[in-house]
Amino acid sequence: MAKEYALRMGDGKRVHLTKEQIYEDVMAGSEDAADLADVPVLDSNDVDEIVEILMIPGRMVGVESGREVPVTHDIGTLRIDGDQGNSGVGIPSSRLIGMMMHERAFGADSMELGHIDYSFKPVKPVIAQEMQSMEVVQQNMIVPVVYGAMPNMGLYYRPDGPFDNPGDLMKAFKIKEAQQATEDAADHLTRDMVWIMQKMMKSGSDGVNFDTCGAAGDGDLYGTLRAVEALRKEFPEMYIETGMAGEMVLGLHGEIAYDGQVLAGLWPHQQAKLMAKAGSNIYGPAINTNTAQTSAWNLGRAVTFVKAAVEESPIPIHVNMGMGVGGIPMFETPTIDAVSHASKAMVEVAGVDGI
Amino acid sequence: MNAQAETLRKNLVDAIVECDIDKTKSNVEASRGILSPQEIIDALSEGMHEVGIKFERGKLFLPHVMVAANAMTSAVALIEGDLAESMTGGSRGHVVMGTVEGDVHDIGKSIVSTMLQCAGYDVNDVGRDVPTATFLEAVKEGNADVLGLSALMTTSMQTQKEVIETLIEKGMRKDVQVIVGGAPVTQAFSDKIGADGYSENASEAVKLVHRLLGN
Numbered sequence: 001m002a003k004e005y006a007l008r009m010g011d012g013k014r015v016h017l018t019k020e021q022i023y024e025d026v027m028a029g030s031e032d033a034a035d036l037a038d039v040p041v042l043d044s045n046d047v048d049e050i051v052e053i054l055m056i057p058g059r060m061v062g063v064e065s066g067r068e069v070p071v072t073h074d075i076g077t078l079r080i081d082g083d084q085g086n087s088g089v090g091i092p093s094s095r096l097i098g099m100m101m102h103e104r105a106f107g108a109d110s111m112e113l114g115h116i117d118y119s120f121k122p123v124k125p126v127i128a129q130e131m132q133s134m135e136v137v138q139q140n141m142i143v144p145v146v147y148g149a150m151p152n153m154g155l156y157y158r159p160d161g162p163f164d165n166p167g168d169l170m171k172a173f174k175i176k177e178a179q180q181a182t183e184d185a186a187d188h189l190t191r192d193m194v195w196i197m198q199k200m201m202k203s204g205s206d207g208v209n210f211d212t213c214g215a216a217g218d219g220d221l222y223g224t225l226r227a228v229e230a231l232r233k234e235f236p237e238m239y240i241e242t243g244m245a246g247e248m249v250l251g252l253h254g255e256i257a258y259d260g261q262v263l264a265g266l267w268p269h270q271q272a273k274l275m276a277k278a279g280s281n282i283y284g285p286a287i288n289t290n291t292a293q294t295s296a297w298n299l300g301r302a303v304t305f306v307k308a309a310v311e312e313s314p315i316p317i318h319v320n321m322g323m324g325v326g327g328i329p330m331f332e333t334p335t336i337d338a339v340s341h342a343s344k345a346m347v348e349v350a351g352v353d354g355i
Numbered sequence: 356m357n358a359q360a361e362t363l364r365k366n367l368v369d370a371i372v373e374c375d376i377d378k379t380k381s382n383v384e385a386s387r388g389i390l391s392p393q394e395i396i397d398a399l400s401e402g403m404h405e406v407g408i409k410f411e412r413g414k415l416f417l418p419h420v421m422v423a424a425n426a427m428t429s430a431v432a433l434i435e436g437d438l439a440e441s442m443t444g445g446s447r448g449h450v451v452m453g454t455v456e457g458d459v460h461d462i463g464k465s466i467v468s469t470m471l472q473c474a475g476y477d478v479n480d481v482g483r484d485v486p487t488a489t490f491l492e493a494v495k496e497g498n499a500d501v502l503g504l505s506a507l508m509t510t511s512m513q514t515q516k517e518v519i520e521t522l523i524e525k526g527m528r529k530d531v532q533v534i535v536g537g538a539p540v541t542q543a544f545s546d547k548i549g550a551d552g553y554s555e556n557a558s559e560a561v562k563l564v565h566r567l568l569g570n
Contacts, residue, residue, distance in 0.1 A: 011541035036412065085510050154462055167465030171472060171480065173425045175418045216462055218416075251416025252462070265413045290555060291541040323539075330541055332509050 005055045008338045010291035010298050012331035019055060022296045026050050029293070029300030036248075037267035039308035042300065046349050050303060053345045054296055060340045063347045070109035070354040072318065074148055074211050074243070076102045077114055086116075087323070087332065096137055103143050109354075112148030112209045113137050119152035120193045121161075127196065131203040138204040146239055147200040148209035151193065151224045153216035156185035163188075166252055182219035182253040189223035194230050207239025212286075215245035217252030218263040225258045225278040232279025242275045243284030243320055244268070247305060268305045272313035282354070285309050286320040291330050299327035299342050306350040318354035319346050360389055364398045371402025371426055372409070374419045379426040383433050392437040399427045403473070410470075411558040417469060424473040446477040448568045451493040452503040454483035454537075455518060458511035463537060463557075467503060470557045471564060476501075487518050494522075494531050501564055504550075506537040515540070516548040532567045536560060 004016040017025070026047050034041040042050070053061070063069070073079065080098040082088030093101075095113065102108040113134055115123060123130055130147070137145055157165040163185045166178035197208050208231065214221040228240055249271065251264025259277055266274065268285040275283040287302035306326075310317050324330035327342040346352050356364065363386040370379040379399070386395050406423045409415040415423075431438075452468045454460055461483045468480040481493050483505075494502050502522075506512040515535045522528040532551040535544070545553035552567055554560040564570075 011543045013543060087509070154460070157461075160459070165461065165465075167461060167469065168480075170417060170421045171465075171469055171478075173421060175421055178418065248413045250462075250466075251413075251418070254416040254418040264416045267413075291543075292555065330539060332539070 005057070006337075007054060008295040008329050008335065010289045010293050010295070010329055012329035012335065012338070015294055017294065017296065019051065022051050022054055022294075023047065025294050025296035026054075026300030029297035029302075030304040032297075033301040033304035037269065037305060037308065039267070039269055039304065042304055042307065042349075046303070046307070047300070049349050050296075050299060050345050053341055053348070054299065056341065059337045061344050062340065063344050067347055069347050069352065070318070071107065072110040072112070072354065073102055073108055074112060074209060075114045075118055076108065076111055078116060084332065095133065096140060099137060099141060099145065103141055108143065110144040110146070110206075111141065112146045113205075114148045114211075118149055118211075119155055120149045120189070120196055121152065121155045123149060123196050124192060127199050130196075131199055134200055134203040134205050138206075144206040144239060146207040146209050146241065147197065147205045148211055149196075150212045150215060151189055151210060151220050151227075152212070153185050153189050153220035153223060156188050157181065161185065161188070179253050179255065182217070182256065186219045186223035186226070186256070189220070190226040190230070193224070193227040194234075197227075197231055198234070201235055201238060205238075207241070207281075209241040209243065211243050211284075212245035213242050214249050214263075217250040218256050219253045220245075221249055221263050222253075222256045222258055225274065228275070228278040228280055239282070240280045241282040241284060241318065242278075242280040243318075244271060244286040247285070247287045268309035269312045272309045272315070272317065276314040280315060282316050282318050283309070283313060284318050284320050286325045287327070289324045289326075289328060289330050291324075295327060295329065295338055295342070299345055302327040302342070303345055303350045306346060306352060310351045310353075316353035319350070319352045321346065321355050356394075360394075363390055364394065367395065367398035367430075368402040368405065371399055371423050372405050374406070374415070374422040374426065376422065376426040376429055379430045380433060383430045387434065387437070392434050395434060396431065396438075399430055403427055407470075407474075407558060407561070411556075417466060420473055421469065447475040447570050448500040448564070449477045449479070449497050450501045450503060450564065451479045451481060451490065451497060451499040452505070453481040453485040453490060453493075454505040454507070455511055455514035456484055456486050457514060458506050458508055459484050460505070460507035460537075463507065464503070464505035466557045467505070467536065467560045470561050471503075474561045474565070476564065487514070487521050490518055491521060491525060491527060494527065499531050500568055501532045501534060503534050503536070503560070506535070506540060508537075509539045512537065512539055512544065515550070519549055534560065534563060534567070 002018040077095040083090030169178035534552040
């Protein structure tokens with residue numbers, strides 16, 4: 001009987017595969033990504049390398065010496081204090097203590113300050129508190145600290161915001177009205193994000209992390225790109241990281257364009273160029289995990305998307321690796337074997353600049 | 356089918372794929388008397404199928420799907436008089452759809468609702484942050500065939516289980532098929548809480564409902 005290796009399904013369940021099965025799944029995942037995004041499939045050396053990584057029996061693996069990359073944490077400030085309900089470990093502590101633990105104990109190379117709701121819009125009423133927190137954080141931290149939150153344009157639609165919900169309008173076949181609501185919401189989103197970051201930059205922030213861009217579709221990304229452009233103009237030296245919500249830009253507007261480029265349907269290698277054009281320093285692709293497929297399939301697919309983005313991106317790529325993204329299972333606290341094997345492949349095969 | 360009829364059939368398919376309402380309607384008019392009503396509907400359906408594939412592949416987007424669906428509805432209305440009652444495309448089933456209480460995420464659930472609507476289902480989208488009692492009421496009132504429960508957070512996915520348990524308590528579980536979805540939800544979780552189905556995305560959700568209702 002052929003030797004089997006312990007891998008994971010996309011939902012975290014254990015699965016045992018032979019080397020041949022792992023190879024077939026990595027190839028199939030790569031072909032799926034290549035077909036969707038019109039990018040090259042992984043060559044046989046890359047596939048062999050991923051297969052070898054997945055067959056390493058250790059629970060935790062690391063990159064080869066000399067190939068280390070910077071690691072940062074979105075919302076890491078809350079991971080210590082928050083309990084399992086907040087994807088954390090439930091140790092009572094402040095945001096500052098959470099950040100300092102990441103910096104001094106866990107080896108994080110940069111951090112962000114984020115608030116518990118983690119969307120930009122709700123920062124407005126508590127901006128003074130956030131500015132004060134940023135000042136205190138900057139006085140205590142050594143690594144770069146940016147302010148981070150999600151654009152989350154859904155908050156600008158009724159009942160949370162002033163504009164009609166495009167989902168409801170489309171169901172009534174009011175397509176033009178739905179598109180207009182998206183454009184109006186994007187204008188407000190840009191304005192709020194720029195205003196909040198002007199305040200945070202005054203308080204010593206090293207920059208901004210726009211996290212889960214495009215979560216509310218192409219309008220959400222449009223609003224964010226315009227905010228990036230405005231901030232870059234006003235603060236030429238600030239760090240701007242733009243990380244995505246998913247692998248492809250959802251077309252809820254369908255026709256909205258930035259710099260002449262229709263945003264709906266863009267894949268990571270196309271997103272990277274646009275992020276750079278707007279003024280981002282770092283782009284963070286997020287590749288969705290399919291829970292019904294093996295980690296070999298998901299990793300082959302994710303590495304294919306990200307490698308193509310790395311090759312075409314004019315700016316560094318810090319790939320999102322975590323719950324349900326980057327070939328890692330969709331699980332509240334993903335297992336260390338899945339996280340570390342996938343991360344090694346992203347660095348050594350896809351060639352990312354950071355995680 | 357002769358060459359002229361084949362060209363007309365192809366024009367109908369193309370008009371739907373191009374999401375062009377006026378073109379679809381004028382092609383239907385041009386086809387009447389040459390193609391049978393059934394052939395016209397088959398061509399329109401083929402176009403919608405292609406639109407669905409393009410949506411799945413990220414080549415067309417929700418507004419396009421809606422325009423195509425609108426084109427199909429308008430086109431069928433033109434030939435309604437020529438059709439037997441059984442062919443007018445009544446609802447394929449009644450679906451109640453919503454995001455569970457404590458979760459304000461709306462977009463993914465709305466995409467599924469819209470895609471089901473486009474696929475011919477009568478969808479009652481009861482919104483987001485929906486109390487369990489509202490789901491039960493909507494199922495009862497609409498005599499729903501399917502109840503769709505969305506949850507985007509690990510904290511709110513447990514409420515999907517609570518809704519199913521309440522359906523059991525009230526003796527309503529056998530009357531409705533329950534499907535679950537949302538980013539953190541998996542097939543394993545769906546099995547664990549006793550749902551009838553789970554899907555990864557909106558296109559799969561439509562196929563799931565087809566399968567559950569035998570459509």
